[in-house]
Amino acid sequence: MxxxxxxxxxxYEDVFRRSLDDPEGFWREAAKSIDWYIKxxxxxxxxxxxxxRWFAGGTLNTCYNALDxxxxxxxxxxxxLIYDSPVTGTKQAYTYRQLRDxxxxxxxxxxxxxxxxxxxxxxxxxxIPEAVIAMLACARLGAIHSQVFGGFSxxxxxxxxxxxxxxxLVTIDGYYRNGVLVDHKVKADEAVARAAEEGMTVEKVLVFxxxxxxxxxxxxxxxxxxxxxxxxxxxxxGAMVEPVSMPAEAPLxxxxxxxxxxxxxxxxxxxxxxxxxxxxxxxxYQDIHPEDTYW
Numbered sequence: 001m002x003x004x005x006x007x008x009x010x011x012y013e014d015v016f017r018r019s020l021d022d023p024e025g026f027w028r029e030a031a032k033s034i035d036w037y038i039k040x041x042x043x044x045x046x047x048x049x050x051x052x053r054w055f056a057g058g059t060l061n062t063c064y065n066a067l068d069x070x071x072x073x074x075x076x077x078x079x080x081l082i083y084d085s086p087v088t089g090t091k092q093a094y095t096y097r098q099l100r101d102x103x104x105x106x107x108x109x110x111x112x113x114x115x116x117x118x119x120x121x122x123x124x125x126x127x128i129p130e131a132v133i134a135m136l137a138c139a140r141l142g143a144i145h146s147q148v149f150g151g152f153s154x155x156x157x158x159x160x161x162x163x164x165x166x167x168x169l170v171t172i173d174g175y176y177r178n179g180v181l182v183d184h185k186v187k188a189d190e191a192v193a194r195a196a197e198e199g200m201t202v203e204k205v206l207v208f209x210x211x212x213x214x215x216x217x218x219x220x221x222x223x224x225x226x227x228x229x230x231x232x233x234x235x236x237x238g239a240m241v242e243p244v245s246m247p248a249e250a251p252l253x254x255x256x257x258x259x260x261x262x263x264x265x266x267x268x269x270x271x272x273x274x275x276x277x278x279x280x281x282x283x284x285y286q287d288i289h290p291e292d293t294y295w
Contacts, residue, residue, distance in 0.1 A: 015284050027054075030276040033283075035069045036060045037245045040272070053249055055272035061243035062252055062271055063107075063140035067100040068243060075290075076100075082293070083129045087176045094129065099136075101240075107137040108236035109229065113168060113204045117142035117244055120166040120254070124157045124188055126150035126175035130208045130229075134170045139252060142244040146254040150175055154190025156264075160256050161191060162198035163266060170229075172208040174216030181210070185217035206232070248272025 019026040024043045031040060040058030047053075070076065076097035083092045094102070115121060121138050123145055125131035131147065138145035146164050148157045150172075161169065171188040174181050185207060192202045205226045210216050212230060221228075252271045256264040282288045 012284055027276060030280050031055060031058070031272075033279045034060060034272070034275050035065055040248055054270065055248035055276070058248040058272055059245045060248065060272060060275070061140065061142075061246055062275060063103060063136045064243040065275055066136060066139075067096055067103060070096040071100055078290075081129060081132060085128075085176070087179055092129065099133070103133050103136040103140060104241045105233050105236045105239065106133050106229070107140040107241040108239050109206070109232045110137055110141060110143070110168070111241060112232070112236075113206065113227075115141055115143050115168055117246070118250075119143045119168070120146065120164045121168045121170060122146050122148055122157065122161045122164065122166040122191075124148045124150065124152075124169060124171045124184075124191060125208070126172065126184070128172070128175070128208075128210075130172070135253070140241060140243050142246045142250065144251045144254060146256065148256075150184060151177075154187035155194040157187070157191035158194025159198065160264065161195040161202060162200040163256075163264075164254050165200060166195075167201070167203045169202050169205045170208075171205060172210055174210045176210075181216055183217045183219065186219040189219050189222075246271050 015026075027043050031043070036058050038057065038059040040055035042056045043054070045053035045056050067080065070078070070080070077095050079093045080096040080099045081094040083090065083094075085091075110121070115138070121134075121143050123131060123134045123138075125134065125147070127150075135145050135147060144164075146160060146166065148160050169188060169192065171184065173185045174183055176182070188205060188207075192205065195202055203225070205222070206229050207221070207226060208229045215221075248271055250271050252269050252274050255267050255269070257267075258264065286294070288294055
């Protein structure tokens with residue numbers, strides 16, 4: 001069966017059955033929906049029963065698959081991300097080309113701050129386009145990101161910083177909740193302090209501003225540690241930081257449980273396996289087509 005869309009339940013059940021009966025063949029087809037720098041030499045390597053390896057020998061980049069390949073395949077002017085804030089009335093659409101360029105610029109900022117392949121970066125942000133840009137920029141560099149929900153407390157974020165051994169924190173000065181502009185930088189500082197208590201020093205804090213040219217926090221910027229992203233980005237306008245080729249088994253991101261009881265647990269997703277799984281979910285389970293808008 002070709003790797004395509006399954007618009008009816010019967011077709012989905014057929015696909016699901018194949019995934020159980022012939023997992024290697026199924027995921028080989030799945031891999032064809034991903035752009036590889038080097039195609040994998042095997043699909044599932046079960047030589048270590050406790051830790052199967054997926055798509056061994058293959059190399060790729062998540063950010064390239066999410067953005068660059070759409071530009072390369074003629075979809076650069078198609079909307080990739082639409083942001084609509086009912087609180088502020090902000091409406092902004094990013095095409096694949098615009099989102100790629102913004103992501104490449106921020107990847108340049110991260111790279112200049114010392115972020116490299118395999119480094120961990122905690123992103124402590126609300127649901128705004130800059131959070132997506134930050135995650136994709138990490139993936140572009142081969143860095144491992146951990147997205148911490150902006151509503152979590154500073155100490156909760158700090159524990160995740162320490163556990164993931166992240167030296168870089170990406171955050172924002174403030175965000176809106178119930179129509180009120182909340183001071184978020186003060187929570188970011190609490191996160192840095194908690195991480196230090198647990199033995200992890202955050203070297204750089206990169207701060208987006210909710211409103212350009214304004215500072216929405218009463219917490220002072222720390223010289224040599226804290227930097228406004230909008231003051232760093234102009235130096236990278238027009239510069240194209242190319243995606244880093246990553247092994248399929250390379251970690252892509254870390255996600256923690258909420259941790260409402262006890263210390264939060266961590267789940268790590270690998271690059272090739274995650275992309276194949278998300279592509280399959282989008283096509284077969286959610287039935288998303290190129291002309292659809294997903295919310």
